[in-house]
Amino acid sequence: MTIPMTENAVSDSQPPSAKPLSFVSTRNACKLCSPLGACIVMRGIEGCIPLIHGSQGCSTYIRRYGISHFREPIDIASSNFVEATAIFGGRDNLFRALDNVTKQYQPTAIGVTSTCLSETIGENVPMYLREYLAQNAQTKPVLFHASTPSYRGTHIDGYHEAIYAAIESITEMNTGKNTEKNVVQKKADRINLISGFVSAADLRELHEILTSYRIPYTLLPDYSETLDGVAWEDYQKLPEGGTKIVDIVSMPEAAGTIYLSKTVNPDRNGAVFLQDHFGVPATNIDLPIGIENTDRFFATLNHITKQKTPAVWEKHRGRLIDAYFDGHKYCSGKRAILYGDADFVVAMKCFLEEIGVVPVLAADGAEMDFATILETSSEFKPDFVIGNSKGVYLSRQLGIPLVRCGFPIHDRIGGHRILHLGYRGTLNLFERICNTLMETKQNAAPSGWTYI
Ligand code: SF4
Incomplete structure (x- = not known):
């Protein structure tokens, strides 16, 4: 999804000046690998280990990305494809990996995420898992599989796919196979x-x-x-x-x-x-x-x-509106280039318009790389760039500031602690944008400013 917009446009239509884009090769990708998103979901399930069914390098890349953003160790297992596996299939490797991971981690769940290679050679992971469970009736961890070839989607697609796979597999434990509508006692308060x-x-x-x-x-x-x-005494x-x-x-x-x-x-x-x-x-x-x-x-x-919205959140909402009054003069009418995953971009576009910022170009990376964003965006005269750390070269080349948010943040600490959601998260983003614009103006002024 790519949304180039004129100054006054609020629709998704292209401005007359926008040229049709062709995508032959990617130059400086604005998206990440699909299993990466799946691994983040898997690390968000208690006692779950992600197992990448593919080559070692895929898990290394994903660990590298995750660690540099979250600043935490992230164990991700791999079925470690080699040349022979790529030709004859990875069933035996996967079985060995499941054995090893179960023995070493004693996990409650193992999420298997497939890579470009294992998908391309047609690995039937669901069948392998059924076979494995049939041979290992005592297997304790819940096994589930997310099909995540990166040529079919981005990290956000892998993220959603892993959620679907986890729900589909784990809710089977509630009522048996979910092939038909199941009747479950509903709880109005859940x-x-x-x-x-x-x-x-x-x-x-x-x-x-x-x-x-x-x-x-x-x-x-x-x-x-x-x-x-928190900080640990011993590695967990x-x-x-x-x-x-x-x-x-x-x-x-x-x-x-x-x-x-x-x-x-x-x-x-x-x-x-x-x-x-x-x-x-x-x-x-x-x-x-x-x-x-x-x-x-x-x-x-x-x-x-x-229920009604608890009073504490009404207070935060009021505080946010007050901040909008205080800061609108610093951001109103400014022009932004926005990029990130699709969910982030859609929500951020709405927020930017709400505070009077014109998102002159919004790209989720599935169709547009950073080189194309650069070529397309210069004509829109943007004031700032907003998105993850991958846009740092874009911001340098355009000579405008980058407001870091989203995923990944590799070049600052605390990226995983940036609050985006809710009234408090919105307030945080609003202040970040206003302060970045004020700082830019201040730095460019020969005499500097103490009041802006
Ligand atoms: S080969 Fe595919 S799955 Fe592996 S790291 Fe690259 S994009 Fe991700």
Whole structure:
């Protein structure tokens, strides 16, 4: 999805000056690998180890990306394809990997995510897993598989696919096979929240919001602790935290599911799966970034829980509106280039428009690389760039500042603790944008400023 826009446009239509783009090769990709997204979800399930079915290099790359953003050790296993495996298939490697991982980690779950290579040679991982379980009846970990070839999607697609795979496989433990609609005792006071690819701080914010409603809930995935934990005395192979398997098993009992994504593939939508198989009503909404999106999030929570927004959040909303009054003169009318994953871009575009910033170009990376963004964007005269660290060269070449947010943040610390969601997250983003613009103006002024 790419959304170039004129100054006044609010639709997705292209401006007359935009040239048709052709994509022959990628130059400085604005997207990440699909299994990477799946691995993040898997690390957000308690006691779960991701197992990459493919070559060693894929797991190394994903670990490298994850570690540099989250600043935490991230164990990711691999079935370690070699030349012979690529020719004769990886069944034996996968079985050995499952044995080794089970022995070394004693995990509660193993999430198998396939790579470009294993998908290309047609590995039938679901069949392998059934065979493995038939041969190893005593296998303790729950096994599930996310099909994630990177040539079919980006990291956000892998993320959503892993959520679907986890829900599909683990809810089987609730009522048996989910081939038909299952009747499960519903609990009016239970809710499911499926999160998009957000920061650890965002997940903690979602926990705080859900806790304020005083109802049982399942937040999936939850890497707020596993990928942003405390200092340890000794290395922990499986850090504490994550969505409990038992809470995923309970998802069919909820009164409703909120899925913070409207870009998820409708055929692989975990909330729709729960609706179709267990009658749990599904609501897909955008990430709660900006007042409009956050209001919609609370309205949906209120509808499912039959409660009012807890007073504490009304206070935060009021504080945010006050900040908009204070800061609008610094950002109103400014022009931004926005990029990131599809969920992030859609929500951020709404937020930027809300604060008077014109998103002159919004790209989710699935169709546009950074070289094309650069070629396309210079004519729009942007004032700043907003997105992950991968846009640093873009911002340098355009000579405008970069407001870092989203994933990945490799060149600063604390990227995983940037708060984006809810009224407090919106306030944080708003202040970051205003302060970046003020700093840029201040630095460019010969005399400097003490008041702006
Ligand atoms: S080969 Fe595919 S799965 Fe492996 S790291 Fe590259 S994009 Fe990801």
